[in-house]
Amino acid sequence: VTSPREEGARLTRDAVITQALAAIERDGVEAFSMRGLARELGVHPGSVYWHVADREVLLAEVTARVLAEITLPDPALPWDSWLVEYARSYRRALHRHPNVVPLINYNLASNSASAFGAVEALLMQLERAGFRDQGVVDAFNVVVGSMVGFVGLELAPLPSGSAEAWQQARKEELDELPTTEFPMLTKYRTLVANRAFVTRWLPGEEAPLDGAFEALLDVIVRGLRARLGG
Amino acid sequence: VTSPREEGARLTRDAVITQALAAIERDGVEAFSMRGLARELGVHPGSVYWHVADREVLLAEVTARVLAEITLPDPALPWDSWLVEYARSYRRALHRHPNVVPLINYNLASNSASAFGAVEALLMQLERAGFRDQGVVDAFNVVVGSMVGFVGLELAPLPSGSAEAWQQARKEELDELPTTEFPMLTKYRTLVANRAFVTRWLPGEEAPLDGAFEALLDVIVRGLRARLGG
DNA sequence: ACCTGAACACCGTTCAAGT
DNA sequence: ACCTGAACACCGTTCAAGT
Secondary structure, eight states, rough: OOOOOOOOOOOOOOHHHHHHHHHHHHHOTTTTOOOHHHHHTTTTHHHHHHHHHHHHHHHHHHHHHHHHTOOOOOTSOOHHHHHHHHHHHHHHHHHSSSSGGGHHHHHHHHTSSHHHHHHHHHHHHHHHHTTOOOOHHHHHHHHHHHHHHHHHHHTTOTTTTTTTHHHHHHHHHHHHTTTTHHHHHHHHHHHHTSTTTOOSSSTTTTTHHHHHHHHHHHHHHHHHHHHOOO | OOOOOOOTOOOOHHHHHHHHHHHHHHSSSSSSSSSHHHHHSOOOHHHHHHHHSSSHHHHHHHHHHHEEEEOOOOOOOOOOHHHHHHHHHHEEEEEEEHGGGGHHHHHHHHHTTTTTHHHHHHHHHHHHTTTHHHHHHHHHHHHHHHHHHHHHHOOOOOOOOHHHHHHHHHHHHHOOOOOTTTTHHHHHHHHHHHTTTTTSSOOOOOOOOOHHHHHHHHHHHHHHHHHTTO
């Protein structure tokens, strides 16, 4: 519980957003409240509303802060390396702020935030790759949809209350699957436990799917190349 | 506002879940409340808690209902057709219940719900395709992560209050981009408006990204084939 | 310009008490 | 076994009034 405001100092919009981000990183979006935020800032709940229109707008600002950490790779790189580097940079930023991920998953607002610089750069790389017209747009959607989608799913939060009990239950569920009915799951159980979507009980921060993400990038790049007829 | 309970009839867990799903389909997850649900069911708020542990558990049940609509394709299909058919079935189910999508995006709980049947079937198809061991797991994560992720992003809700004003603002933002700084976006503006992630202001229900999803499936299948060395 | 007091209209959840 | 009354501890937001 940091106190970013000096005694008697004025509250600023910037301080509000900073403290909101800190609170969310600490306790998650679920636990975040405007009144709690005001408490941490040492002000009346109404004060916050002088600096930001409402909760939704504040959360959009928090999201923008995190997305601003993404860096664009050198545009002179080969297009496929550029894509891979960009995707890794995106994933790294979100892994630094896993509790913010629900905000990105949740709202068209934030996934449409003024990231036009990145859009511009990505479109450019796709033209360099050889795509044209609708082909560029399709490739763009493939890359963004799979990349953002994968990471969003990877870092989806656990059910807030339950924790240990819930994790234990899911673990047993997987261990006790009838072998005859689920031969594949039985065979792959250890490879898949906490290392695949659906068959995990730890969130992405604790059990990152690094290999799977690299596989995704490989598949996307190869698939795009195939579409180009190379 | 349907009234699923006859006068004097007993409340059941099933009726609670059904009404919750109906309410969410009507007004969205954001607007859903336990008290509002009780009101619609014509019972005391406390009553609901006799049938379901809490809000989180209820929402998980609602999610499960929707996911139960997904059908598994004929296992005798070629593996790539099977994948494509399965992904389309998944997307169709969620397009029928767009307001439920935030629940899937949000919680590891629901994305880990007992969908073991589907997991088993998918693993089987990937072995048939020629993948082995870790290769199967990687392919599984690629398919699930990109498919679920894409649809989740496609159907992400609009900011709840703003609607028209917000949409108008985003539209103008795209229209007024400086041409010299954003040559690609200028060139692709019409192709991309409401047809690509980040550059849209309508949610996926109103402006579905059909073509982009088909492109994703094509890219994934081609990429997986390339990994198999075909 | 910035902040507070006080209020409005809500929440989720619990639990003793009723039938 | 199922439901209600009543309460606890919260919310987001507004707005007149203060400085």
